[in-house]
Amino acid sequence: MRPARLTDMPGIAVDRVGTEADRRAAEDPSILRLENLDTDLRPPAAAIAATQAAAERDDCNSYLPFLGQDPLRQAAAAHVGRRAGLDYDWQSQVIVTAGGLNGILVTLLATIDVGDDVILTDPTYIGMINRVRLAGGVPKLVPFVREAGEWRLDLDALRAAVTTKTRAFLIMSPSMPSGAVLTQAEWTAIAELSAEADAWLIFNAAMERIVYDGREAIHPAGLPEMAGRTITVGSASKELRMIGWRVGWVVGPAAVMPDIGLVSISDVVTQVGIGQGAAAAALAEPERDVADAVAEWQRRRDVIVTELGDLPLTPAAGSWSMMLDVGALGLDSETASQRLMDIGRIAATPMVNWGVVNGDRFIRFVFSNEPVDRLTGIGERVRTALFR
Numbered sequence: 001m002r003p004a005r006l007t008d009m010p011g012i013a014v015d016r017v018g019t020e021a022d023r024r025a026a027e028d029p030s031i032l033r034l035e036n037l038d039t040d041l042r043p044p045a046a047a048i049a050a051t052q053a054a055a056e057r058d059d060c061n062s063y064l065p066f067l068g069q070d071p072l073r074q075a076a077a078a079h080v081g082r083r084a085g086l087d088y089d090w091q092s093q094v095i096v097t098a099g100g101l102n103g104i105l106v107t108l109l110a111t112i113d114v115g116d117d118v119i120l121t122d123p124t125y126i127g128m129i130n131r132v133r134l135a136g137g138v139p140k141l142v143p144f145v146r147e148a149g150e151w152r153l154d155l156d157a158l159r160a161a162v163t164t165k166t167r168a169f170l171i172m173s174p175s176m177p178s179g180a181v182l183t184q185a186e187w188t189a190i191a192e193l194s195a196e197a198d199a200w201l202i203f204n205a206a207m208e209r210i211v212y213d214g215r216e217a218i219h220p221a222g223l224p225e226m227a228g229r230t231i232t233v234g235s236a237s238k239e240l241r242m243i244g245w246r247v248g249w250v251v252g253p254a255a256v257m258p259d260i261g262l263v264s265i266s267d268v269v270t271q272v273g274i275g276q277g278a279a280a281a282a283l284a285e286p287e288r289d290v291a292d293a294v295a296e297w298q299r300r301r302d303v304i305v306t307e308l309g310d311l312p313l314t315p316a317a318g319s320w321s322m323m324l325d326v327g328a329l330g331l332d333s334e335t336a337s338q339r340l341m342d343i344g345r346i347a348a349t350p351m352v353n354w355g356v357v358n359g360d361r362f363i364r365f366v367f368s369n370e371p372v373d374r375l376t377g378i379g380e381r382v383r384t385a386l387f388r
Helices: 014-025 045-054 070-084 100-111 126-134 155-161 184-196 257-267 273-283 288-307 333-342 378-386
Strands: 094-097 117-122 138-147 150-153 166-172 200-204 230-235 248-251 321-325 362-366
Touching: 014 333, 045 273, 070 094, 070 230, 070 248, 070 273, 094 100, 094 257, 100 126, 100 166, 100 200, 100 230, 100 248, 100 257, 117 126, 117 155, 126 138, 126 166, 138 155, 150 184, 155 184, 166 184, 184 200, 248 257, 288 321, 288 378, 333 362, 333 378
Parallel strands: 117 138, 117 166, 166 200, 200 230
Antiparallel strands: 094 248, 138 150, 230 248, 321 362
16 A cells, blocks of 8 residues: 555656656757756866765765764855855754755754645745655645746745744745746745744755846845744755765754754765765865856856747746746647657656646756757757647
């Protein structure tokens, strides 16, 4: 009998589309891989060198220390502190996790009870929604709405979603899959409502610095009265391009960190030993490292935006992905995804189950893993597939 906790947990679709794209790409390398959050931009050289050195070190082939190696905990405290304008004590306010999503799950397990409501945006990566369910929580999705060519959070719907059962807000900015970047007003509303509800604000900061067109990246822990209720979950996978290292960190109020650490030890026990020093080295790199990567990802975004300019595509303000409204073209996301694969030779993930309002009518284009020269011409391929 299937456990009850899996009753409302759908698949993520990315794995299915990715497997099919792998099979087809073996025979047709021209297939555009826009289905998965990968990037071909290399990690910092310092991270690769640190990994190679760590492979020869006995202390990196150990279960200890359970909460993460000191240099990375120190680096994560300094990094999040700079972003939020706060001082964090690395010994009492930081643990290392096996990637960002592991950090989200252990944080949820340490902060919510079965039946508690957790507020997320609509759409949100289904892997985040499913982790709320795994922790026993009830996802409450608040929609983004399209205004003046951008995604904006529906603040009236946000206020209406908060009840006495609200225990946490799980928010990502830039958001994935929409590419929305929350404004000062939107963060302020979230902060005020989380305070009124006495709820945690769990901030998925995996793409915090990946913002385009000169936008401001706001860290919610730096807002008034929010340092004591904001838990930041970071990752080396996106900004630092270290997907395979599986290293993340959780930084938060000292009062809750022992519980998060206990859950972490009870889950994966320990993190990837040879990856932690590499993540610390990458975090120590100048801001130019991330800025250069962001500039390249923006160029790739711009190619797609230009070529699909007459279609209902909402440009990403940040992150690695953006969404095309295929519902406006009379299609559902599964049909559109299959047509793009079969006819357009484009792998793109359907957004069914990733949202209620902004779900099945959208497909996602990830633009971080294909260079500009391969993306050039995508407009004709999309139109051929969707308007046959």
